[in-house]
Amino acid sequence: MDPRARNTLGGSTSPYLRQHADNPVHWQRWGPEATEWARERDVPILLSIGYSACHWCHVMAHESFEDESVASLMNENFVCVKVDREERPDLDAVYMNATVAMTGQGGWPMTCFLTPDGAPFYCGTYYPAQPRGGMPSFTQVLGAIADAWRDRRGDVDEAAVAVVAELQRGAGGIPEGDAHVDSTLLDAACVSVLSDEDAVRGGFGTAPKFPPSALMEGLLRTHERTGNTEFLHVVERTAAAMARGGIYDQLGGGFARYSVDAEWVVPHFEKMLYDNAQLLRVYAHLGRRTGSDLAVRVAEETAEFLLRDLRTETGAFASALDADTDGVEGLTYVWTPEQLVAVLGVEDGRWASELFAVSAEGTFEAGTSVLQLPVDPDDWDRWSRVKQALLTHRRTRPQPGRDDKVVTAWNGLAITALAEAGAGFDKPEWVEAAAECSRVVLDLHVVDGRLRRASLGSVVGEAAGVLEDYACLATGLLGLFQATGDAEWLTRAQALLDRALIHFADLERPGSWFDTADDAEELVTRPRDPVDGATPSGASCLAEALVTAAAVVDAGTSGRYADAASASIERVALLLQRAPRSAGHWLAVAEASVRGPIQVAVATDGDSALLDEARRLAPGGAVVVGGRPDSSPLLADRPLVGGVSTAYVCRGFVCDRPVSTVEDLVDALSR
Secondary structure, three states: OOOOOOOOHHHOOOHHHHHOOOOOOOOEEOOHHHHHHHHHHOOOEEEEEEOOOOHHHHHHHHHHHOOHHHHHHHHHHOEEEEEEOOOOHHHHHHHHHHHHHHHOOOOOOEEEEEOOOOOEEEEEOOOOOOOEOOEOOHHHHHHHHHHHHHHOHHHHHHHHHHHHHHHHHOOOOOOOOOOOOOHHHHHHHHHHHHOOEOOOOOOEOOOOEOOOHHHHHHHHHHHHHHOOHHHHHHHHHHHHHHHHOOOEOOOOOOEOOEEOOOOOOOEEOOEEHHHHHHHHHHHHHHHHHHOOHHHHHHHHHHHHHHHHHHEOOOOOEOOEEOOEEOOEEOOOOOEOHHHHHHHHOHHHHHHHHHHOOOOOOOOOOOOOEOOOOOOOOOOHHHHHHHHHHHHHHHOOOOOOOEEOOEEHHHHHHHHHHHHHHHHHOOOHHHHHHHHHHHHHHHHHHEEOOEEEOEEEOOEEOOOEOOHHHHHHHHHHHHHHHHHHOOHHHHHHHHHHHHHHHHHOEOOOOOOOEOOOOOOOOOOOOOOOOOOOOOOOOHHHHHHHHHHHHHHHOOHHHHHHHHHHHHHHHHHOHHHHHHOHHHOHHHHHHHHHHHOOOEEEEEEOOOOOHHHHHHHHHOOOOOEEEEEOOOOOHHHOOOOOEOOEOEEEEEEOOEEOOOEOOHHHHHHHHHO
16 A cells, blocks of 8 residues: 555644544645645545634534545545645635635635646535535535546546636736725725615624624724714624624623624634634724723623633634534533523522523524623623623533634734733733733744744644735734834834745735745745735735834835835725725725824833823824833934923824823824
8 A cells, every 4th residue: 555545634733634633534734745646646636625613624524534435435536635724824715716716605614626736627615425405415526526537537627727727817916996095085985884884783794794803993993083973883883783792702702703693693603813803902992992881891801811711821822712512513602591590590590591681492502592791781790790600600511622723823913902902901911911922923933034824832834924924923013012112023023024025025016915925835826815804814914014114113114114005005995995895904004004104102201101191092003102212213302391201293204293291192193
């Protein structure tokens, strides 16, 4: 037997791949060894892409990949390759585009059949073990593909050539238009977004509903610039609906991936780091801006969730909590009235049932309910006591698995949120957690000056960092520099940005960026997607880092960053104009840019009161730096006035007079 005919996933740094290490399928990891083996055997590659917290990935694994007869069919006719989409977003992007092009929709698990050269010729998603609802069974698909490869190779090759040509045609990025990104275009983009709001139930569109985190941040920043309360009210309605719904964990804090219904009642229970980092940022911003008790509470609870449930032993953050517990979705989280009474006693149990909308009929499956909080409790002390008792009991239940993979980009989002919210809420422990995470990621993920995508434990993976990894981590380090004044964070952020400018730029289209480096593995097409999705695009994250960096570095470097940021933002004018809901983070970044960005440099004499107020009051996207005079480029030639702490507020290249009181600072920031 060929020694390669075995499952090779056991040594992977991906928990998702390790979950399949005991399958009878001879899974290979993506790489030249697998493609060469497919050439030698003259068989197609069966590429299966998923992720650890994916419910239907687990279903297909149990139905098909654990079945000896199915595995035998797979091993006989294909070289089978398993990929964690979170570890290899480049592969996921290329083959998801192929899947959507062929089927009109995408999702995970993704199942693609490729030539040994990696060209896709047939793609789909989940296939059941038995034919169901018009879907063929997985074994029927396997048989049909094997037959086509053996008997109709010409048709297969023709299909592969056509699909690759289509992928390459779509890889050019956003076309240039006549629009210019200015305040008028941003106002129009936000007005367009309003027409898609579900004003009754919060959010946008219909079920399933995903948290529109980046779009909420963009709308909030537009409100701050314009004073338009309609934009604010959209954010408030959406934030309240999610925070009171079942998508939010009313006991432990943190948000699930999405709601399966339009009312935010029943979640898909997986909890992702990237969602909760973005939502912490926007709830903290909303809390600072409006003083909303709900927003402040949710921000604090979400930060606590990150630090308690997703922080790894190293100090970095894990990727996700699974949707399933012991193979049952939501098992850890749902309740019946009887269970509440059993834990709390009759009086508190009935009170909790009413408060959390737990009924005999249930809102989920088998008469169970997901906890909601439709209205505030009439007794907050009682609520706190009841919540703690339920959470303590819940911890005795079986718990969902955790994907301990540390992804660079998502940790960057968490660093940004914790540093920004920690500075704004005067929570130094959040800022220190962000700093500790940064130290871990920099020490482990930077190899020979280049970023790696992910690690597990203290072992870094082989996958190279992509654009979002450089951009999100740089943004987080710039946030830490602002929160701490430590110049080391600025230096490390600049190093990442300089690498990104060299390796990811499209030299033929200034302001356009590839998602993989110029020396990365060559795929059938070089991925590039500037559209914001569940996470902001790598390009919009890079633009954010460049806008911020240009405001805080020395004059000799500032212009280069500012020019790259401006070109990037102008490049997406058409996207903001025609599809603003798919450009939420671009909207937020553009808002910062068109305002200058606003820079607040606070020269301190050791008294941090004025700096603390600047951090609390500054609008989203503003750059706030404090420290002794001349301690950083933004504080150069900015002395104390009258021997007391002094704030210098500038917009772009135009500065107001220095101020030394909170009242004058409020006035300066409100202009």
